[in-house]
Amino acid sequence: MSTQPASDSGTSAKLVLAWLFVGIPLAWGVWVTLQNAVKLFQ
């Protein structure tokens, strides 16, 4: 019973790390692209 929360938190940490690992570069790419896209409407 006591090991379950530790296991769950371990899985949650892995999930957060894995999604950040791919999410941060992708968010950076989208941000840079949007900055350039703004020029289209200026």
Place this chain on the structure above:
Amino acid sequence: MAAAFLDRSHSIAGPGFSRWLVPPAALCIHLCIGEAYAFSVFTKPMSQALGVTAPAPGDWSVPDLGWIFSLAIVFLGLSAAFCGRWVERVGPRMAMFTAALLFSGGLVIAGAGVAVHQLWLVYLGYGAVGGCGLGIGYISPVSTLIKWFPDRPGLATGTAIMGFGGGALIGAPLAVNLMKHYAGPTSTGVAPTMVTMGLIYLVFMLVGAFIVRVPAPDWKPAGYVAPTVAQKLVTTQNVLVGQAVKTPQFWLLWAVLFLNVSAGIGVLGQASLMIQEMFGVAAAAAAGFVGLLSIFNMGGRIFWASTSDYLGRKPTYVIFFALGAVLYALVPTFGHIHSIVLFVLAYGIILSMYGGGFATIPAYLRDLFGTVNVGAIHGVLLTAWSAAGIVGPVLVNYIREYQITHGVAKADAYSVTMYIMAVLLVVGFVCNILVRRLDERHYVKNLQEATQ
């Protein structure tokens, strides 16, 4: 020992493994190989590799450099077609590892080719070796994701294939910044940029290979009850790849993908020039337009693929082709009334459906042919992409040149192209409508025996 770690049997998920770790593993691969869409950022600096500030005698021509991307797409299709069964057999970890070595190795070889100014080495590196990495990497997580998400196959494959669309958004600014960093009075910085990107992508892709797991044979999501009776197009049985390619349904879907991609890819390559000639915007703003289309292309992959879980695959493609044809037919009108907002919006929606077509097709294949060989069948189907990669741009360029040489103004030369693209989509609409459930005789009778 290391080889055993890569084996399918060593990548079976243990109890407590979250299936939501598999999409980021797939994204590690697709975000890297999607860099291929950004290859054009290398074209100008590679065309003046010797002259540095301007092309010099002996520098490569732009058409010669254009073959690098075309070769990569051809090898993508060929490797996906020929390695599909191998990927199914060895599992996603070995496939992702191999894709990482090939794609990264291809970039490093291409970088060496640029450094010694040997174009054949760039063709071999980025086109052939890297192209094989693209093909194996593209299909490597698809079958695994479908097995992890039997309840939401569209969402799962859409997430991964979204990464391929998003790869250009990362790859383009990364390459530009690295070239700026490495450039000097005697170098455009392309060679070290390619090598650096090869190494960065190797690490990123290996992380994906490390994370990925296959579900245990008896695993299913909590609360999920697998349907026992086939519903409309969705089968509960399986077809092997050798049998699938003999069915009209496979070739109708091949045509569906080919026509959807041909219509999108040709225009994607002309987007910058098109908006400059139709609306007179500056090159920098046109680059912003291309970037915006990339975001729609990426977003459409996850949006349409996950929507198809609710609408069904066939109705989703009905929307792609019907709405796409109407929008293509309206684009010249938006140009004539000089409405840049409507023009950009129309192209955004068209490109979202172009991406959506890629991302929804694996789930369509699963519906028709079952899960057992879906990766291999998907691999063979991707030859449609290779064919469209050649036909689409050639068609658009040829029609435009024909119009201009016959006295049509540059700004108006795209109208006929758009109408022809609309016709392509109407043909795709008919192909999709003709897709029917598979005949019982195609299904595997004894699955265990057939897959041994």
